[in-house]
Amino acid sequence: MAIFSNDSLRQKHVLITGATGGIGYETAKVLASMGARLTITGRNEEKLLELKQELISLAGEENIFVKTADLTDQASREELVESSAKALGFINGLVNSAGIGGGGVVEELDEETVERVMDVNFKSTLFLTQLVYRKMLEQKEGDIVNLSSLSGLRGTHGNTAYAASKFAVIGWTQSMALEAIEHNIRVNAVCPGYVETEMAWNSIRKKAEKNGISFEEGMKEAAAAIPSGRISTTEEVANTIAFLLTDAARNIVGESLKISGGNFMR
Known part of the structure; x- marks a missing residue:
């Protein structure tokens, strides 16, 4: 259940990646209950359509757009953004939830694994955001939330490739935020620890x-x-993301909000 009213994001169009499960799936439900229009994307069309049925009861069929996409491919990213804007109008918000685990201890890492993790967790986030950001610049408004991790703020034993990709997301978030806020566009990240x-x-x-x-x-x-x-539950992370998309967070810029039950202190 959302912790905000059903009009906190009324008629704002938010694009959510990684919507086929976990945090992205729950975020879509929370935002729909807050009145947002949603583009949901992922690779699994069946799961996207299942989610769409849940969202229709919350936001109405006319406010939900489904588009499968391979975010590691530039043409697919471009098609996603253009079709999304055509279907539901200006994209007010972007939630970069897509991501994968991967890697292991340093001596076992291979180039293919590292490239795959960086492509999905960092490069795809960067270049999709760039496309959406260019549209946001036209209207001088927008909100972007990136999914990093507690592993993006501190080293993680046995998960070096994943941690490196999430550190990269934090650096990207903070640097972009400094440029974007000049145009009334806010960029932040959330950093969950263990989530269900x-x-x-x-x-x-x-x-x-x-x-x-x-x-x-x-x-x-x-x-x-x-x-x-x-x-942490997926709902707790989703509610934090939702908060960052509302006007209540209008002066939160370039932050990396931890959702870890205090785990970062140990």
Whole structure:
């Protein structure tokens, strides 16, 4: 459930990448309940259409546009932005939620894996944002939220490629924010720690196997390591993203908001 009213984003058009699951999926539902018009994109058309049915009940069919896209391909990115603007008008907001895990300890990294992680998590974010930003410049308004990670603020043992890509997102966010705010366009990032997503489960499962314990025991250890004693929900992250898109956050610029239950302090 959204923590804002059903008109906090009334008629604002927001493009959400990575909408087929996890944080992106939940963010779409929260924004729809706040009155936003939404373009949802990802690679899995079936999941996008499932989400569309949920969103229609919240925002109406006329306010939802679905477009599959390969964000690592420039032509696909261009087609996404142009078709989105044609379908629902000026893009007021962009949520860069698409991302993948990957990599391992340094001695096991290979060039193909590193390139794939950087392409999806950083380069795709940069170049899609560039396309949307050019349109925002025409009207001197807009809000952009990038999904980084707690791993984008501190080193992560055994996950170096992923951490590097998320550090890059933070640097991109902060640098772009300085340019964009001159044009009344705000750019921020959110940095979740463990969230109830498949990516988190895979990470915990991998650690549990390495330590010779069950997945359930690994889950307990992961939660115990967090000062709040629990893993964040996708809804909590989605509500933070929603806040950054509202006028309530109009003077928050270039920030990297942590959603980790205090885990960054340990």
